[in-house]
Amino acid sequence: MKTTRAILALVAASLLPAVAVSALSTPIGRDINFPGNYDPSKAAAIRKVIQDDRFKFVEGTVSHWPPDWGTRLSYSGDARSLNEFFESLRRLKGISLRAILYHGRDDELRRDSAWQLDFSHARPNQLTVYVNRNARELDFKKVKLPKRTKGSK
Numbered sequence: 147m148k149t150t151r152a153i154l155a156l157v158a159a160s161l162l163p164a165v166a167v168s169a170l171s172t173p174i175g176r177d178i179n180f181p182g183n184y185d186p187s188k189a190a191a192i193r194k195v196i197q198d199d200r201f202k203f204v205e206g207t208v209s210h211w212p213p214d215w216g217t218r219l220s221y222s223g224d225a226r227s228l229n230e231f232f233e234s235l236r237r238l239k240g241i242s243l244r245a246i247l248y249h250g251r252d253d254e255l256r257r258d259s260a261w262q263l264d265f266s267h268a269r270p271n272q273l274t275v276y277v278n279r280n281a282r283e284l285d286f287k288k289v290k291l292p293k294r295t296k297g298s299k
Contacts, residue, residue, distance in 0.1 A: 170211060176203050201230075221260060243272070
């Protein structure tokens with residue numbers, strides 16, 4: 147009986163690395179999982195913004211779902227911080243910016259961050275910022291959403 151338990155424990159332990167490797171999303175720090183052929187100067191410019199200590203990083207996730215292969219970075223902060231984040235992203239050359247307002251959760255089961263930055267392999271020259279309308283720390287009267295530019299949809 148003890149031998150059977152030991153064998154089962156050994157088999158289960160040997161399968162754990164395979165489960166972790168095949169996960170459909172994995173945590174990431176203050177970085178983006180850029181495609182291998184991504185322009186290094188654009189990647190450096192984006193990293194300069196996302197790693198700026200002015201913006202309070204909460205957590206990051208990489209999705210391993212094709213074709214998106216997205217990276218989502220979560221931040222918290224007030225309207226001033228979000229406005230500075232938008233301004234910094236707007237200065238990036240060759241990168242478009244889109245903002246999406248959504249009603250995130252803020253209850254005992256889950257607390258969504260104030261905003262999230264999304265990078266997608268399917269749209270490598272566009273960054274999307276999801277702004278949580280239910281974020282307690284954001285005063286929406288003070289949030290300055292990016293203005294539409296010519297050619298934006």
